Amino acid sequence: MLRNKSVVFYGSTESRTPSIKDSIIGKFDEIIERLGILNVVRNKVVMIKTDLGYSSFISTIHPYIIGRIVKKIKDADGKVFVSDTLENYREAVYRGYTPEVIGCQIYPIAGIRDGYFYERYVDYKGLNILQLGGFCREADILLAISHIEGHNTAGFAGSIENIGLRCYTARTRYMIYKTMEWDKYFVREKCRNIKDMKNICPYNAINIVDDELRIDFRFCNQCMRCKIVDKNDCLNINRRNFESFFEAMAMAAKYVLEQYDEPNRFFINIALNMTEDCRYWGSITGNILPDLGILGSTDILALDKAT
Known part of the structure; x- marks a missing residue:
């Protein structure tokens, strides 16, 4: 059976006029509209799984962008909260992520002690249990808004990395990385x-x-x-060591996606202020590419490939 082609919407940073509609914010609004997010949020709970940044790393998604979609969801009679890992949650305020700024509550994905999770038993190179952050199951709809940046292991951090790693406890993330050490080297x-x-x-x-x-x-x-x-x-x-990480992360991402019906999954990649290293290095290495814009899709794989 032939599958319908996936659609990825793209808004560049280039603008021909000084109007908001022609700006990157206007294009963000249009991507939201074309994805159809606001058509399904009425009386539903939306989790915005995003990147709150870490340590001294400030090249992340501007809180205004998150606040803008929060307001749109509320105006469409939806309920919404923002979530990320406990480490990122603790320092989010230093990057301007507060309920007053973005318009909704912010929660650590597995609670303030990293102990609110659901377990999935697996058997892959020492990775035996996936501890899925409990707040993933508090929502009816997943909206992953990911900051694009370099990543030593994944190559780049996008939507798959966002949910495949950062919807889990610190213990699970550590064990996903440890799979690279399973094959003797x-x-x-x-x-x-x-x-x-x-x-x-x-x-x-x-x-x-x-x-x-x-x-x-x-x-x-x-x-x-x-x-x-x-x-x-x-x-x-060899490649096998590093491929173990990708396979484990893919397993974890799949488990996250299983929590939501397919029409209730949306993904946006913010390709602005893209640095060489990811947020956990705690430093700014300078942009490695010009700002590209914003991409959105209901197909997480198509989106990351397009990015």
């Missing part, structure tokens, strides 16, 4: 210069624990400097 018996491999890593991704070399794949940039000094072929970093 270091043979100690063959190694004669373990310290050289550690010292050459410019990202501090390599540590020595109990005389074993350990790579924190969250920080590994695949520069392969460690392999250059590996004289005995004791280190084997």
